[in-house]
Amino acid sequence: MISKKLIDLGVLALRQRNSRGTFKPHVSIRFRDNAGDLRTFSIDTTRTLGKRLQPDAYLITHAHSDHHGKSAMLSPNAVCSEKTAMALEIRHDRKYAGSVYRLGDEIDIQGTKVKTFPTQHAVGATAFYWENEVGTRILVTGDVKDASRLPPCDVLITEANYGDPADPSCHFADDLEGMKSALFDSGPVAFGAYEFGKAQRAVELIRDFGYDGAICMEARTRALTRSMLEDAGELEGLGFEKDNGVFVVAPWDLNKLPWNMKKYVLSCRMDYPYPVIKISDHLDVHGLENMVKKLSPEVTLVYHPSGHRPSKFSKHLNSIGIDSISIDQIGNVLSNDFI
Ligand SMILES: [Zn+2]
Structure with a gap:
């Protein structure tokens, strides 16, 4: 049984309960460190x-x-x-109280050496890697756009945002040419992109395509982009150069821009009232499967997002001979309170 395999590897996956008795988001991993002490790392939870x-x-x-x-x-x-700390502070207007590292650094958490790797999902997005007392290599990815720099592991804890092989929307490739031709078409153009993550990807792509003029954004998106990117170039407010500019705004703000401006949404979702250019911050299901094969874990725990996709992706992995469980199985198999 798969949970036994995790235990054999010295890894206990727990779902913590909140005060109402329901599960808190995501998962906690308990293991013994090199000194033999029990440690608990909670992942993407409250x-x-x-x-x-x-x-x-x-x-x-x-x-x-x-x-x-x-x-x-x-x-x-x-x-x-x-x-990530900087983005959290700007987005939520709160002071970050924890510790930080430069992405790529090795950090020490109570004696456990944790390596950090980029996943290219958003600026600062990190995969965490450490070994437990018996040498099990544990990798927590968060969301992934590019798995090429992730290390092989024994226990992979990963996402399935686009992990349902039966759903056509989980199969995609970035339409870079489409975005480039929209950018250089005559007249002003607006790209709909979420303020954190997609907006910075949009700016990076726009600069890569060779556009070095002003990019107009709402104030908080601009603050985030300035802090996240070293070479964002000239960023302006929304009132700037409406006749011939490039705009990056939240998808729901596209309708606030002049009606005759060309408007697109950068997304893989098809439910917007504007033409969509497929630009994703995620791997599609094929990319996720390739990532798992490349990292060759003994067990894959799919912990994100909420809904059915972790279970769908986990079952898909099982169907091609790869051991996996999804977060919804943890409560049933290992029903534990945190303490
Ligand atoms: Zn994300």
Whole structure:
């Protein structure tokens, strides 16, 4: 049984309960460190309040709200990259209380050496890697756009945002040519992109395509982009050069721009009232499968997002002979409170 395999590897996956008795988001990993001490790393979950026993670390993979940094950032045990901490502070107007590292550094969490790797999902997005007492290599990816720099592991804890092989929307490739021709078509153009993550990817792509004029953005998106990117180039407010500019705004703000401006949404979702240019911050299902094969873990735990996709992807892995469980199985197999 798969849970036994995890235990054989010295890894206990737990779902912590909140005060109402329901599961908190995502998962906690308990293991013995090299000194033989029990450690608990909670991953992308909310903070435990009050005097209740705290995990040794709240690992925050990146600053998207469905990874709950808004709550975990207030704990001194929070751990995230400098860029993630900066993004959390700008987005939530709170002071980050935990510790930070430069992405790529090795950090020490209560004696456990944790390596950090980029996943290219958003600026600062981190995969965490460490070994337990018996040498099991544990890798927590968060969301992934590019797995090429991730190390092989024994226990892979990963996502399935686009992990349902039966769903056509989980198969895609970035339409870079489409975005480039939209950019250089005559007249002003606006790209709809979420303020954190997609907007910075849009700016990087626009600069890569060779456009070095002003990019117009709403104030907070601009602040985030300036802090996240070293070479964002000239960024202006929304009132600037409406006749011949390039705009990056939230998809729901496209309708506030002049009606005769060309408008697109950078997404893989098809439910927008504007033409979509497929630009994703994620691997599609094929990319996720290739990542798992390349990292060749003994067990893959699919922990994100909420809904059915972790289970769908996990079952798909099982169907091609790769051992996997999804987060919804943890509560049934290992029904544990945190303490
Ligand atoms: Zn994300």
